[in-house]
Every structure is written in structure tokens, then in C-alpha cells.
Amino acid sequence: MIRACALSSLVALLFSGAEAFAERLVTPDMIVGDTIPAPLTDTASSTEIGETVFTERDQGHCVLCHQIDDLDAEFQGNVGPDLSTVGDRLSPAQIRFRLVDLQSLMPDTVMPSYYRLHDLNQVQEQFQGQTILNAEQIEHLVAYLASRTQD
Numbered sequence: 469m470i471r472a473c474a475l476s477s478l479v480a481l482l483f484s485g486a487e488a489f490a491e492r493l494v495t496p497d498m499i500v501g502d503t504i505p506a507p508l509t510d511t512a513s514s515t516e517i518g519e520t521v522f523t524e525r526d527q528g529h530c531v532l533c534h535q536i537d538d539l540d541a542e543f544q545g546n547v548g549p550d551l552s553t554v555g556d557r558l559s560p561a562q563i564r565f566r567l568v569d570l571q572s573l574m575p576d577t578v579m580p581s582y583y584r585l586h587d588l589n590q591v592q593e594q595f596q597g598q599t600i601l602n603a604e605q606i607e608h609l610v611a612y613l614a615s616r617t618q619d
């Protein structure tokens with residue numbers, strides 16, 4: 469019983485190691501000013517999936533604080549800025565940086581750092597070593613938000 473348990477946690481450890489390897493965790497050399505120019509994964513990104521990540525409660529749930537015109541969501545918050553035309557204000561590389569770690573730009577922001585591992589407070593043990601969103605989810609969100617322009 470104990471041995472099976474140890475084995476399964478070893479497998480889980482190897483698996484998470486493999487995942488972290490497939491995703492590029494952000495290192496200082498990837499940051500240029502307030503941008504992260506390179507995608508975090510080579511997987512193709514999709515604006516449609518990005519919209520789902522933005523809306524769904526068990527994914528990004530960004531509608532808790534942000535609003536986007538014409539979005540099919542029951543409730544949208546106004547704690548953060550309206551993102552209906554954020555693609556006109558920010559480049560994809562700037563958007564990526566803000567999703568990864570807005571707190572490094574604005575230490576007092578209430579917006580979580582979605583792809584940061586260090587300095588996270590009050591992380592339950594089962595979630596330690598995990599980012600809030602994975603690299604694919606970040607890239608889908610970048611594609612979706614970059615597509616949000618006036619025309």
C-alpha cells in the first residue's frame with residue numbers, strides 16, 4: 469500500500485516535470501521591457517478557446533473583474549479595466565507579460581499573476597509548484613485579447 473503510494477507520487481512527479489519542460493517557464497532573458505515577445509508554448513493558439521478560458525469559472529474566470537462587449541457571459545465585473553478593445557492598447561507581447569505576472573509591474577494590483585511560480589503567498593500544498601493557468605491557456609488568452617480591437 470505504502471509502496472503503491474510512493475510509486476504513484478513518483479509518477480506524478482515525473483509527469484509534472486515533463487510538463488514543465490514542454491512549457492517554457494518564464495526566465496529573465498525572456499523579458500524585454502514590459503513585454504514577453506516569445507510564446508510560452510509552440511502549440512497553436514486559438515481566439516475561440518481563449519474566449520472560453522476568459523469566461524469559464526474553472527479556467528481563467530477573467531469576467532470576475534473584466535468586461536468585454538458582446539461576450540456571452542452571465543456576469544461581468546468592473547474591478548479591472550474594460551478589455552473590449554485591449555488589442556488596440558497593448559501588443560500581444562505586452563498582453564502576455566501582464567497575464568504572466570502583472571504584479572511584477574504593479575505590486576499592489578488585485579489581479580493574480582497567472583504564470584508565476586515564485587513568491588506566491590498562501591498556496592495550498594496540493595497547488596505548490598503549479599501556475600494558475602498553463603502555457604496553452606495563456607497563449608489562447610493572448611490570441612483572444614489581441615484580437616479585441618475596435619474594428
Ligand code: HEC
Pocket residue numbers: 522528529530531532533534547548549551554557563566567570574576577578579580582609613
Ligand atoms: C481580481 C480581479 C481581476 C481578475 C480576476 C483579473 N484581472 Fe486583469 N486586471 C485587474 C485590474 C484591477 C487591472 C488593472 C491594473 C490595476 O490597476 O491593478 C487589470 C489589468 C489587466 C490587463 C491590462 C489592461 C490594460 O489596459 O492595461 C489585462 C490584459 C488583464 N487584466 C487581463 C486579465 C485576464 C486575461 C484575466 C483572467 C485570466 C484577468 N485579467 C483577471 C483585475 C483582475
